[in-house]
Amino acid sequence: MNIRLLCLGALCLRSGTGYDIKKLFESAFSHFQSASFGSIYPALAQLERDGLVTHHNEPGARHPERKVFEVTEPGRTAFAESLASIPATEQMRSDYMGLVFFAHLLSTETLQAKLAEIEAFYQSELEYLVAIRDWPGQSPGIHFTIEQGIAVYRAKLAHLRSQGPSLLARHREAPTPPPDGLP
Amino acid sequence: MNIRLLCLGALCLRSGTGYDIKKLFESAFSHFQSASFGSIYPALAQLERDGLVTHHNEPGARHPERKVFEVTEPGRTAFAESLASIPATEQMRSDYMGLVFFAHLLSTETLQAKLAEIEAFYQSELEYLVAIRDWPGQSPGIHFTIEQGIAVYRAKLAHLRSQGPSLLARHREAPTPPPDGLP
DNA sequence: TCGAACATGTAAAAGGTTACATGATTAC
DNA sequence: GTAATCATGTAACCTTTTACATGTTCGA
Numbered sequence: 001m002n003i004r005l006l007c008l009g010a011l012c013l014r015s016g017t018g019y020d021i022k023k024l025f026e027s028a029f030s031h032f033q034s035a036s037f038g039s040i041y042p043a044l045a046q047l048e049r050d051g052l053v054t055h056h057n058e059p060g061a062r063h064p065e066r067k068v069f070e071v072t073e074p075g076r077t078a079f080a081e082s083l084a085s086i087p088a089t090e091q092m093r094s095d096y097m098g099l100v101f102f103a104h105l106l107s108t109e110t111l112q113a114k115l116a117e118i119e120a121f122y123q124s125e126l127e128y129l130v131a132i133r134d135w136p137g138q139s140p141g142i143h144f145t146i147e148q149g150i151a152v153y154r155a156k157l158a159h160l161r162s163q164g165p166s167l168l169a170r171h172r173e174a175p176t177p178p179p180d181g182l183p
Numbered sequence: 184m185n186i187r188l189l190c191l192g193a194l195c196l197r198s199g200t201g202y203d204i205k206k207l208f209e210s211a212f213s214h215f216q217s218a219s220f221g222s223i224y225p226a227l228a229q230l231e232r233d234g235l236v237t238h239h240n241e242p243g244a245r246h247p248e249r250k251v252f253e254v255t256e257p258g259r260t261a262f263a264e265s266l267a268s269i270p271a272t273e274q275m276r277s278d279y280m281g282l283v284f285f286a287h288l289l290s291t292e293t294l295q296a297k298l299a300e301i302e303a304f305y306q307s308e309l310e311y312l313v314a315i316r317d318w319p320g321q322s323p324g325i326h327f328t329i330e331q332g333i334a335v336y337r338a339k340l341a342h343l344r345s346q347g348p349s350l351l352a353r354h355r356e357a358p359t360p361p362p363d364g365l366p
Numbered sequence: 367t368c369g370a371a372c373a374t375g376t377a378a379a380a381g382g383t384t385a386c387a388t389g390a391t392t393a394c
Numbered sequence: 395g396t397a398a399t400c401a402t403g404t405a406a407c408c409t410t411t412t413a414c415a416t417g418t419t420c421g422a
Contacts, residue, residue, distance in 0.1 A: 001278040001281045001282075002408090002409070002410090003409080003410075004409095006281060009281070009284075009285050012285070012288070017372090017373075017374090018373080018374070018375090019371095019372065019373055019374080028284075029281075029284075031275065031280070032275055032276065032277035032279075032280035032281060032284075033275075033276055033277070033280075033281060034274055034276075035410080035411095036410075036411055036412080037373095037374080037375080038375090038376085038377095038410070038411060038412070038413090039409075039410050039411075041374065041375055041376085042375090042376085042410095045375090062372085062373075062417090062418060062419075063373080063374090063416085063417055063418055064372095064373050064374040064375080064416080064417070064418085065373085065374080066372090066373070066374095067373090067374080079285075079288065080288040080289075083282060083285055083288055083289060084289055084290070084293050086278050086281075086282060087278065087297075087300065088278060088279040088282055088297040088298070088300045088301040088304075089277075089278050089279065089301075089304070090275070090276075090277040090278065090279050090280075090301065090304070091217055091275075091276055091277075092214065092215055092216075092273070092274075092275055093215065093216050093217075093273075093274055093276075094215035094216070094272075094273040094274075095184040095269050095270065095271060095272050095273070096215075096271040096272060096273050097214070097215035097216075097273075097328045097331065097332075098184045098189060098192070098212075098215060098216060098269075099184075099266060099269060099271055100324045100327050100328050101192075101211075101212075101215075101324055101325055101328050102192050102195070102262075102266055102324065103322070103323070103324030103327070104322050104323075104324055105195070105262065105263040105266055106263075106266060106267055107267070110267050114270075114271040115271070117270065117271045118271040118272075118273065121271075121272070121273070139286070139287050140286070140287075140349075140350050140353040140354060141283045141284055141285065141286030141287055141350070141354075142284055144283050144286070144346055144350050145280045145283050145284050147342060147346055148280065148339065148342050148343075148346075149280075151338045151339070151341070151342040152335060152338055152339060152342075154338070155334045155335055155337070155338035156331065156334070156335060158334070159330060159331050159334040159335075160331075163327055163330055163331075166323075167323050167324070167327050170323040171323060171324075174323075185380090185381065185382090186381080186382075187381095200400090200401075200402090201401080201402070201403090202399095202400065202401055202402080218382085218383095219382075219383055219384080220383095220401095220402080220403080221382070221383060221384070221385090221403090221404085221405095222381075222382050222383075224402065224403055224404085225382095225403090225404090228403090245389095245390055245391075245400085245401075246388085246389055246390055246401080246402090247388080247389075247390085247400095247401050247402040247403080248401085248402080249400090249401070249402095250401090250402075
C-alpha cells in the first residue's frame with residue numbers, strides 16, 4: 001500500500017487538499033504509515049492523470065490556490081478493488097531496536113538518552129491515540145486500528161519501563177561484553 | 184540506520200559472507216529491519232571501497248567463490264561513532280492496519296482472510312523469538328530487543344484475538360457504514 | 367507586527383526492491 | 395537424480411525523502 005493508494009483512500013473518506021491529507025498522515029494514519037509533501041503532491045497529480053480523482057479550485061484569491069480534491073466513481077471502484085488484493089503485511093524499521101542491539105558499543109549515557117528519547121515518543125503517540133479513541137462516528141475498522149495502536153504502545157512502554165533500568169544497570173557494570181550466540 | 188550501516192554492524196559481531204548477513208536479516212534483525220540481496224551486496228562493496236571492511240576468498244574452488252568479509256579497525260570505530268549519532272526512532276508501515284482502516288470497503292470474507300493472514304504471521308514471528316529467547320551468550324542489548332519483540336507480538340495477538348471476532352460480527356451486520364469523525 | 371499555520375509544488379538524491387543471470391553443493 | 399540451499403552479482407525500476415522555492419492568512 002503505497003502513498004498514492006492511501007491518498008486515494010483518504011479522499012474516499014472525505015474530499016480535501018494535499019495539505020489536509022498530510023494532516024491525516026500525521027494523525028489518523030500516523031501509527032501505520034508516514035508521508036511527506038514530496039510524495040503526496042506528486043501522488044495526487046498522478047491520481048488525477050489516471051482519472052481517479054478530480055479537483056476544483058476553491059473560490060477566493062489566495063495564493064497558492066486551495067485545490068480541493070475529490071474522488072471520482074472510477075477512483076472509488078479502483079480503490080476498493082486494489083484494497084482487496086493487498087496482502088495483510090507489516091514491516092517495522094526501528095533504529096531504536098538497532099541501537100539497543102549494539103548497545104555494548106555505546107556509552108551508558110548515550111544509551112540512557114536513547115531510551116529516554118523513545119519513551120517520550122511512545123508516550124506522546126499513546127496519549128494521542130487515547131485522546132481520539134472515543135471520538136464519535138468512527139467505523140468499526142478505524143476503531144480497531146486505534147485500539148491496536150494503544151495496545152502496542154502500552155506493551156512497548158511497559159517493556160521499556162520494566163526492562164530499561166536493568167539494561168542500563170548491566171550496561172554500566174560490563175561496558176563492552178563480547179556478544180555472541182546469534183541464531 | 185540504513186542497510187549499509189547494519190551490514191557493518193553485523194560484521195562487527197562476526198565475520199561472514201553476504202549470504203550469512205542475509206540470514207541475519209531474516210532471523211535476529213527480522214523484527215526491526217528487512218533487507219534483500221540487492222541491497223546487501225552493493226552495501227558490502229561500498230563498505231569495502233570505503234576501507235571499513237575487507238574480504239578474503241575462502242580456499243576451495245566453489246562457484247561463485249565465498250567472500251568472507253571482516254570489519255577493519257577504522258570500520259569498527261566508524262560503526263561505534265555512527266551508532267551514537269543515530270536518533271532512536273521507529274516507523275511502522277502496516278498494510279494490515281491500512282486494510283482494516285478501510286475495512287468497510289471489503290467483503291466480510293476478504294476481511295476475515297486478511298485477519299487470518301496477519302495472525303499466522305504474528306504467531307510465527309512470536310514463536311521464533313520465544314525459541315531464541317534463552318540462547319546462551321546474548322548481550323543484554325540483544326536480549327532486550329528479543330524481549331521487546333515478544334511483548335509486542337503478544338500484545339498484537341491478544342488484541343487481534345479479542346477484538347477480531349467483534350470486528351467481523353459488526354462488519355457482517357453493517358457492510359458499508361459511512362465512516363466519519365476523523366481527527 | 368510577527369510567528370505559526372496554511373498552501374503548492376519541483377528536482378535531485380537516496381534508498382531499496384524485483385527480476386534476472388549463473389552455477390555449485392548438499393541432503394534425501 | 396532432484397530439490398533445496400548455498401553463493402554472488404547487476405540493472406532497471408520504484409518509492410520516498412530532503413531541500414528548495416514561494417507566497418498568504420490568521421491569531422496573539
